[in-house]
Amino acid sequence: MAVNCTSLEEVRNNIDRLDQQIVTLLAERGRYVSQAARFKKDTDDVKAPQRVEQVIAKVRHLATLADANPDVTEQVYRAMIAAFIRQELDEHAGLAINPTT
Incomplete structure (x- = not known):
């Protein structure tokens, strides 16, 4: 829950704190994306x-529950998913070249 800030500096400090958490979560999500590539047969499965x-x-539903803007949430997720699909395609291609047993 966001606190009611009394200055722009306080707003920015809270945003910076959240950015740290978001980046940490993106890193964790990315590690799972990398693992997912091992379980997919082809690029269609990746996409x-x-x-x-x-x-x-x-996430649109979750945004509504969290009182967030579902349109903004969707736009952010579509961009994030597209980037992770590119990452996963690279991972998948690497596995095809160097399969592990």
């Missing part, structure tokens, strides 16, 4: 448009 839409629907 998984149906799964993307499931995630978008889920």
Whole structure:
């Protein structure tokens, strides 16, 4: 829950604190994305448009519950998912070249 700040500096300090948490969570999410590449057969499995839409629907609902703007949440998630798909495609391609047993 956001506190009612009394200065721009306090607002910025809170945003900086949240940015640290968000980046830490993005790093953790990215490590799971890297693992997911091992379980997918091909690039179509990596792109998984149906799964993307499931995630978008889920986060829009979560945004509503959290009193966040669902449109902003969707835009952020679509950008994040696109970036992680690119990462996962690179991971998947690397696995195809150097499969592990």
